[in-house]
Amino acid sequence: MSDDDTPKTPFSGTASTDDAVAAVKAVSSQIFDFAGVPAKASKAGPGVSACGDKDPKKYFQVYHPWNFEPNSGADTAVAMKHLKEKLNTGGWVLKDEYYDNSPNKNLNLVADNDAKKMSVSIVEYGKRGTPSIGINVISGCYQVPDGQKIEHS
Template sequence: MSDDDSQKIPFAGTASTDDAVKAVKAVSSQIFDFAGVPAKASEPGPGVSACGDKDPEKYFQVYHPWNFQPNSGADTAVAMKHLKEKLNTGGWVLKDEYYDNSPNKNLNLVADNDAKKMSVSIVEYGKNDHPSLGINVISGCYQVPDGKTINHS
């Protein structure tokens, strides 16, 4: 990662890893609700990683990749329609919408919430054998409180 890349990661404030993970889980739950169709979400939960080229003993990001599998495969398109609408409300801004270069030309959405210092990317796998959405929520850079350590579990 270049210096330019780490400069683009917003500072999310000072927080324990537990509090930062809770914040990312809350955003993932919001995204699940935004989809607006009956579905199940995959496990496991969020993880913790280094934050660009910042000191890995003091700064971290939380990421949460998960899979959203509607009860009906046809609902992947309905969920994406709802997400496109909702990701332009409540502090969310839809930054990008495009079809990838895969054989299925999957629809991709990317949105940011500057107030929450969170970003989400969503890929519609509607043509797969088990239609689903691949969702990844990632936080900005958190600084661990003085005297605390980053919990990577």
């Protein structure tokens, strides 16, 4: 949902930063479950950023980049297969699937969930020494409730 990919970032409604972060964490957990293989996730938590050219004191986005590392390197491809299938269910729509220009020609998936006003981009790093999957969940634009401030993490 970056400005490069879509003409306008969707409005996600009014929410405190804590509530918006919780919503993004819930989507990240859903993506973890979609992968369907035993794995560990990196500990990095969500961050908060400005939302395009909107007033940075009133509007914000939440992003959550994290790494999914299957217990078995061979499960990386299995997880990507599951993700590809699941990101066309439950409100998710797989918008793009391509191999990047890196020497490893990594598989990339991009999906949106219009109801949740969330996007996810996924990159398979299957040819690394420790195979993993890079995942970034990003929200639409939230407006902070009147009288509250945006809490940057």
